[in-house]
Structures are given as C-alpha cells and as structure tokens.
Amino acid sequence: MVKKLFIDFYKCVGCCVCEIVCSLTHEGVVSPVLSRIRVVSYEWGRVPTTCLHCGRAPCVEVCPTKALYVDEDGAVMLVEEACVGCMVCALACPFGVPQFNPLSNTMLKCDLCADRRQRGEEPACVKYCPTNAIVFGDIDEVMEHARVERFAGRFVRALRREARVAGV
Amino acid sequence: MLNCGYVGNMLFVNLSTGDIKVEPTEKYAKDYIGGRGVATRILYEYPDALIFMSGPLTSLVPSGSRMDVVAVSPVTGLIGGSSVGGEFPSVLKFAGYDGVVVMGKSEKPVYLIIDNGNASVENAEDLWGLNVFETIDTLTNRHPGSIVACVGRAGERGVKFAGIAFSYRNLASRGGLGAVMGSKNLKAVVVRGKGRVTPNDPLKLMAVFEEIHECVVRSGEYARFKDWHVNFMPTILKLRMPYFGDYEPYWEDAWEAAIKAREFMEKHTIGRASCFSCPLRCWAIVSYGGEALPMNLCQGTLPAIMYVLKVRDPELAWKIYRKCQSEGLDIMSAAAVIAYASRLGLVELGTEQILETIEKIISRESEGEILAEGVKRASEHFSVPAIYVKGGLESWSSDLRLFVGSALISAVADSGSVNRALYAFPEFYYYIKRDQAERVAKKLVNDAEAARPQTYTESKVRLAVLWENLHIIADSLGVCIIALLTAPLRLWAEVYEAATGMRIGEDGLMRVAERIRTLERLFNIRYGMVKDELPPRLFEGKPRLDKDKLEKMKKTYYSLRGWDENGVPKEETIIKLGLSNLVRS
Structure with missing residues (x-):
C-alpha cells in the first residue's frame, strides 16, 4: 500500500512548525511562502494543506513538459529542470496545491521529503509536528489508528468515567 | 557580517519629519542579542522612541514567535517593556x-505600512476612533494578507494602561505602551x-x-496546556493566590466562580491555537x-476579571474580557483600577457597572478621567491609599504579600514588574507541587527554602536574579519564556549559534543578560529615578510583608547585580559589562 500524508484537523493547532521545517529542509531558510505545506486560515481555524499525492493525479496528466511523475513510493514528484512554470498543474489540482516559486520560476510542491525517505526517515513535517496532527502511513494503518483513538478510545474512556461515578 | 538569524536591517521612522531610514541590525545586535536588549540600547540613545524589536531566533525555533516592545512607560516614567507573540x-x-x-510625533493620525521591504506612512484619520477589532478588520481588508498591530480608543486617548494589540488576542499590554503609540498619533x-x-x-x-x-x-507545561482552557481558573486559584477586589486576601465565592468558569470554558471552547512556531497551544478559541x-x-x-473584579458570572466576565480586548486595555491593570474604584464607591464589583466604568475610562468621562491615569495617580487624587508596584504600575494579579520573591522583584524591577521576570518562579507552584519547587530551588541555588513563598532568604534573591536573567535572555532571543524554561540553556546557546553563526555559550548569554539588566537600571537613573519602593499598604494589616527583611533582600539583590547599596551600578560593574562608553557619551 502507498504511504501518504494525512492531516488530523482535530489535532492541528495551527502553529506552522510544519512550514518552518519544510522550508528549512528544502531551501535551508525559514519562509512560509517557500514551504511545500501551507497553513491556511479560515475564520479562526488554521489548517495545513499539502499535496495529497493523488492516485490518478490530474497535475501529472496535464503537465505539458512531463515534469511531474509518480515515483515508486507513490509520491507525485517534480523534476525542476523540466518545469517551465506554466502553472497548469495548479489549475488542474482539485485543491490548488502546487505553488509558483518566484525565485526559480518553477513550481513548488511536496515531494514527501525524498531525501529523508531515501534515508528511511519520515517527512520533516511529520517528524516535527508537535501534536502529531500530520501522520505518514498507508490509509488502512492511519484509519485503523483513528478508529482506535477516536472511536474505541472515546468509548472506553466514557465507560470508565461512568464506572467511576457509579463506584464500580 | 550579521546576515544569519537576523534579516539584517532595522527601520527607523521619524513621524515628526516623515523621514524613514534603514540601519543595520549589526550595530546593536552584537552586544545586546536582539529583542529586549537591543530595544533597551536604542531607547538609551533615543528616549522618545517606541521600539518593536524581534530577536535572532524569532521564527526559527519552537516558540520563537516573540518580539519586545519598549518605550518610556507613561505610568511609571521608567523604561517600560512588554513581550508579545x-x-x-x-x-x-x-x-x-x-x-x-x-x-517623533505625527501631527495627524497615521499608520505605518511595511510591505515586503517598502515602508511608508499613510493617513489614518478614517481609522481614528475605531476600536482594535474594527481597525484590524479595516486594515486587513485594505491590505490583504497583512498582519496589523494597532491601538484602540484607549491608546488614542492616552489611557495609562492601554496596550498595543497585535491581533484579536495578542496584546503588548503592560506599562501603557498603547498610550505611547497613541501620543505619537500612530494608529497602526x-x-x-x-x-525569508x-x-x-x-x-x-x-x-x-x-x-x-x-x-x-x-x-509539564505542554501536558498541562492540553486541558488548560478547562482547568486554568481553578488552578490559578489554588496555585497563584490571586487577590480579590481591592487587594483582599479572601473571597467566599471564589471557588464557585472558578467552577462556573470551568463549565463555561468547557462548553464554549471550540478549538485551540498557538502563536507562529509554537507547539504549546495556549490559546482557546471561544x-x-x-x-x-x-x-x-x-x-x-479571565482570572484577573473574575477574581479581582469578583465576577461570579462567567458570561459577564467574558463580556468584560471582550470589552477590554476590543479596546486594547491591559486587563491586569484595568481590573486593579476598577477594584480600587469600588473602594471609593464608584462602582459595584461583580455587576454590569464594570462595563460602564470601562467605557468611562476609555472615553475619559467624569471619574474615568482620573481612573484612566492609573491607580497611583488616582490614589493621590482621592487621597485613599492604593496598592501598586514600583513607579505606580498596577500590581500583578497575585497577592504580592504572599509571594516574597515577587514582592522583591516588584520593588526593584526596571522595565515592568513580575511579568518581565518571574514566570513559573518556584514559589508560584509551591502550593500544589511542593516537591518539584523545592527540587528546582535546591538544584539552582542549593537551598530548597528558596522555593517557599514566605521566606526572606538570600538564596531566594539569587534565584530571582537567575530567573530575571532567563527572562531577559528569552525576551532578547525572541523566544517565549514558557518554552525557554523547558529546555536547558545550553540548547538555546547552541541554537543561537546555529542560527547566527556566532558562538556565545551559556555564560555568554548570562553575561549579556547582566549587561541588559544594568543598562535598564542606568536608563532609569538617567531619565527617571524612582525609588525601589512598594506602597505602605503592603506592609500593614494581614497578611503583610516584613519591611526590614525585604530591605535586606534588596541590598542582597543590588550586590549580586554589582550595584551599590542605593541600587546604582558601580563603576567597576559598568566597566566589566562594557557599558562605559555608552554611559559616558
């Protein structure tokens, strides 16, 4: 199964640490606009948005220079040398994820930290997220975990509380 | 060349002449790190300035979200500072x-816009009279994607406890800095x-x-903050010994109010949030x-409102909170002032009258005109003694008489009181975590007694000096003190080196903290010497502070800082800290 990034919006506190470590990892600087994961605000909610590495990625299909491809881990990758910065991928993306990088005149998108993956490490945003709101894994694993935490965990805790109140 | 960690430039704006110039940060950052240190140094040169200064670690490290705002405080006439995230x-x-x-000072209301390196001063006449929330909304609509710092009506009208709002939530609140910004006719x-x-x-x-x-x-902070929005009202009651009303040690409804607040927060909190780069999530979205x-x-x-103003009803407390926040008022001071007004019979605590009094203070109507000047000036006007700390700043919301360390710092601090020196000081959590408090005190000053709130020991002074230095380091690096205290200083020295390329070490950080602290004292001696004194009411009645023992602690404090027995830095200290050129100029 393909490993991807999943964001738990219940846990995220909008601290932007993912933006900091992403831009540090890829560019060696701290700059939210150069981060591949972007924390966006909607009213008082702040949540990270990033490439979802779609199974049938529209960006890959529309890219006129074949600068985008899917690697062996299922990550949608960008070959910067081939990218002409036409932004068609951003228009095609259902979530508007790819960004334009004014420094290089090419696009900017998440590569699931290719260098870190090669070393057997998880992506930087996952590693550094203080509330573990960003997880890296295959969907079954992640959802199993969520089911345990959100469903069973809540249920068991509630039962225990009831038992305590009843003096059981 | 300082081009790492810092971005390298500082903006100097003269509102009287309209001049805008750029100076290299390097000029000041070498000896004073950044934030509080650099701001203090610049204020020494330009005492009429209002300075916003970030640190070398701002935006680079966990909880590196902060800057320091410094100007001469209109309340105390001394250096006034506040850290903001x-x-x-x-x-x-x-x-x-x-x-x-x-x-300088602008003739007409203006605001300053800094857009990707370009700075300009714009007309703000249409914004004058708007509160903080309205100003932020108007300006973010006008300049999408921007962040706004502004004053509300309180700052415009020179209310002496007006703060500067950096968002709907963040306020550089203490010391009346909003009144400074208002007096410059700078709205935002x-x-x-x-x-990058x-x-x-x-x-x-x-x-x-x-x-x-x-x-x-x-x-422990991270774990505690998980449910902090639910627990903070009862915990602060047990832990920090807040005062009630006009400095009363007891209020029979306090626990009930705390429990009601807990229910209110549980019911109405819809989320948690953090400052940029901070994992601690200390905000609640209500x-x-x-x-x-x-x-x-x-x-x-909320605790200052509920306890000091004896508000039993959390919904009323929330309305008061919203009022203060939307007008840009320092809640700690506003609560102290209103509680004092209740002693004069001008307002009944715990009722809607509080909201009316706040409105009177902001619009400076009838008795609001006097109350807006702060508790010390009001007490001089009405000839009824009040409680305040050095220079007339309103007290921190805990009862100073129960925490000797905080009383000491309230008497000797130079740039604002306890808030600038003693976050998480061991005596503040002694009542619920005695073992931990004693362990920390034992480890740091080799005396567990220093953790006990009511002792007047020499070791407690040493602990307070250390704590104050840590605050100065945090405020100068641009890091939140809560996070700074969770990691060893060695790591902060290492991360400073990784960020800036300059080696400093733990000792180096401490030395800079000493330099900054003495410079704050030198500033106050040069521009507004106020005695290191607390008002007589703290030494009378029950509970009370022991004046003689506190005096002795003050002398110890001075000698640890290398100052003479009157609190004036000695010549040798000035030379040792490399301040002689500055002082003689």
Whole structure:
C-alpha cells in the first residue's frame, strides 16, 4: 500500500512548525511562502494543506513538459529542470496545491521529503509536528489508528468515567 | 557580517519629519542579542522612541514567535517593556526588518505600512476612533494578507494602561505602551512579508530544533496546556493566590466562580491555537454570543476579571474580557483600577457597572478621567491609599504579600514588574507541587527554602536574579519564556549559534543578560529615578510583608547585580559589562 500524508484537523493547532521545517529542509531558510505545506486560515481555524499525492493525479496528466511523475513510493514528484512554470498543474489540482516559486520560476510542491525517505526517515513535517496532527502511513494503518483513538478510545474512556461515578 | 538569524536591517521612522531610514541590525545586535536588549540600547540613545524589536531566533525555533516592545512607560516614567507573540514578529522579519523604531510625533493620525521591504506612512484619520477589532478588520481588508498591530480608543486617548494589540488576542499590554503609540498619533503598524530568514547552519538548526522540540513537548507545561482552557481558573486559584477586589486576601465565592468558569470554558471552547512556531497551544478559541474569539489562557485575562473584579458570572466576565480586548486595555491593570474604584464607591464589583466604568475610562468621562491615569495617580487624587508596584504600575494579579520573591522583584524591577521576570518562579507552584519547587530551588541555588513563598532568604534573591536573567535572555532571543524554561540553556546557546553563526555559550548569554539588566537600571537613573519602593499598604494589616527583611533582600539583590547599596551600578560593574562608553557619551 502507498504511504501518504494525512492531516488530523482535530489535532492541528495551527502553529506552522510544519512550514518552518519544510522550508528549512528544502531551501535551508525559514519562509512560509517557500514551504511545500501551507497553513491556511479560515475564520479562526488554521489548517495545513499539502499535496495529497493523488492516485490518478490530474497535475501529472496535464503537465505539458512531463515534469511531474509518480515515483515508486507513490509520491507525485517534480523534476525542476523540466518545469517551465506554466502553472497548469495548479489549475488542474482539485485543491490548488502546487505553488509558483518566484525565485526559480518553477513550481513548488511536496515531494514527501525524498531525501529523508531515501534515508528511511519520515517527512520533516511529520517528524516535527508537535501534536502529531500530520501522520505518514498507508490509509488502512492511519484509519485503523483513528478508529482506535477516536472511536474505541472515546468509548472506553466514557465507560470508565461512568464506572467511576457509579463506584464500580 | 550579521546576515544569519537576523534579516539584517532595522527601520527607523521619524513621524515628526516623515523621514524613514534603514540601519543595520549589526550595530546593536552584537552586544545586546536582539529583542529586549537591543530595544533597551536604542531607547538609551533615543528616549522618545517606541521600539518593536524581534530577536535572532524569532521564527526559527519552537516558540520563537516573540518580539519586545519598549518605550518610556507613561505610568511609571521608567523604561517600560512588554513581550508579545502571535504572527506579527515573524511576519515583520519576512517583510525584511528585524525591528521598527518609531520616533517623533505625527501631527495627524497615521499608520505605518511595511510591505515586503517598502515602508511608508499613510493617513489614518478614517481609522481614528475605531476600536482594535474594527481597525484590524479595516486594515486587513485594505491590505490583504497583512498582519496589523494597532491601538484602540484607549491608546488614542492616552489611557495609562492601554496596550498595543497585535491581533484579536495578542496584546503588548503592560506599562501603557498603547498610550505611547497613541501620543505619537500612530494608529497602526501593518506588515506584509513574503521573504525569508536565513540561518547560518540549517542542518545544525534542525538538529537542535528537534532537541528543543522534544524538551517542550515532554514538559509539564505542554501536558498541562492540553486541558488548560478547562482547568486554568481553578488552578490559578489554588496555585497563584490571586487577590480579590481591592487587594483582599479572601473571597467566599471564589471557588464557585472558578467552577462556573470551568463549565463555561468547557462548553464554549471550540478549538485551540498557538502563536507562529509554537507547539504549546495556549490559546482557546471561544465561541460565545454568535462570535468566535481567541483568548490567551493567562492569569491576566479571565482570572484577573473574575477574581479581582469578583465576577461570579462567567458570561459577564467574558463580556468584560471582550470589552477590554476590543479596546486594547491591559486587563491586569484595568481590573486593579476598577477594584480600587469600588473602594471609593464608584462602582459595584461583580455587576454590569464594570462595563460602564470601562467605557468611562476609555472615553475619559467624569471619574474615568482620573481612573484612566492609573491607580497611583488616582490614589493621590482621592487621597485613599492604593496598592501598586514600583513607579505606580498596577500590581500583578497575585497577592504580592504572599509571594516574597515577587514582592522583591516588584520593588526593584526596571522595565515592568513580575511579568518581565518571574514566570513559573518556584514559589508560584509551591502550593500544589511542593516537591518539584523545592527540587528546582535546591538544584539552582542549593537551598530548597528558596522555593517557599514566605521566606526572606538570600538564596531566594539569587534565584530571582537567575530567573530575571532567563527572562531577559528569552525576551532578547525572541523566544517565549514558557518554552525557554523547558529546555536547558545550553540548547538555546547552541541554537543561537546555529542560527547566527556566532558562538556565545551559556555564560555568554548570562553575561549579556547582566549587561541588559544594568543598562535598564542606568536608563532609569538617567531619565527617571524612582525609588525601589512598594506602597505602605503592603506592609500593614494581614497578611503583610516584613519591611526590614525585604530591605535586606534588596541590598542582597543590588550586590549580586554589582550595584551599590542605593541600587546604582558601580563603576567597576559598568566597566566589566562594557557599558562605559555608552554611559559616558
């Protein structure tokens, strides 16, 4: 199964640490606009948005220079040398994820930290997220975990509380 | 060349002449790190300035979200400072400046906009009279993607406890800095930035980042803040011994109020949030009355309102909170002033009258005119003694008589009181975590007695000096003190080196802290010597402080700082700290 990034919006506190470590990892600087994961605000909610590495990625299909491809881990990758910065991928993306990088005149998108993956490490945003709101894994694993935490965990805790109140 | 960690430039704006110039940060940062240190140094040169200064670690490390705001406080006439977080400090750096120094005074209301390196002064006549929330909304609509720092009506009208709002939530509240900004006719500072901050060694930075991050998320603070929005009212009652009304040690309804507040927060909190780069999530997003607002879960917000103003009803407390926040008032001081007014029979605590009094203070109507001047001037006017700390700043919301360490700092501090020196001081958690408090005191000053709130020991002075230094380091690096205390100082020295490329070490940080502290004292001696004294009421009645023993602690404090027995830095100290050129100029 393909490993991807999943964001738990219940846990995220909008601290932007993912933006900091992403831009540090890829560019060696701290700059939210150069981060591949972007924390966006909607009213008082702040949540990270990033490439979802779609199974049938529209960006890959529309890219006129074949600068985008899917690697062996299922990550949608960008070959910067081939990218002409036409932004068609951003228009095609259902979530508007790819960004334009004014420094290089090419696009900017998440590569699931290719260098870190090669070393057997998880992506930087996952590693550094203080509330573990960003997880890296295959969907079954992640959802199993969520089911345990959100469903069973809540249920068991509630039962225990009831038992305590009843003096059981 | 200082081009790592810092962005390298500071903006100097003269509102009298309209001149805008750029100076290299390097000129000041070498000896004073940044933030509080650099701001103090610049104020020494330009005493009429209002200075916003980030630190070398702002936006680069966990909880590196802060900047220091410094100016002469209109309440005390001494140096006044306040540390502030949120997004503004980081965005200022992304906009290309480490700090902003505002000098002079504009004839008409203006605001300053800094947009990706370009700065200009714009007309703000249409904004004058708007409150903080309205100003932020208007300006973010006008300049999409920007972050706004502004004053509300309280700042415009020179209310002596007006703060500067950096968002709906973040306020540089203490010391009346909003009145300084208002007196310059500066309504707002708007920043928009898409730039970057370059660390000297990104790989090393990430490695230390990880270590600090581990320390923060393993800390008691991180665990406590998980349910802090629910627990903070009862915990502060048990832990911090807040005073009630006009400095009464007891209020029979306190526990009931705390429990009601807990229920209110449980019911109305819809989320948690953090400042830029901070894992600690100390804000609650509270949805009440058809509106969601962020709130800092701090002793100076809801607890100050409920305990000091004896408000049993959390819904009324929330309305008061919203009122103060939307007008940009320092809640700690506003509560102290209103509680004092209740002693004069001008307002009944715990009722809607509080809201009316706040409105009177902001609009300076009838007795509001006097109350807006702060508690000390009001007490001189009405000839009824009040409680305040050095220079007339309103007391911190805990009862100073029960915490000797905080009483000492309230008497000797030079740039604001306890808030600038003693976060998480061992005596503050002694009542619920005695073992831990004693362990910390034993480890740091080799005397567990120093942790006990009611002792007057020499070791407690040493602990207070150390704590004050740590605050100065945090405020100068641009890091939140809560996070700084969770990780060893060694790591902060390492991360400073990774960010800036300059080696400093723990001792180096401490030395700079000493330099900054003595410079604060020298500033106050030069521009507004006020005696290190507390008002007589703290030494009378029950509970009370022991004046002689406190005097003795003060002398110990001076000698630890290298000052003479009158609190004046000795010549040798000035030379040792490398301040002689500055002082003689």
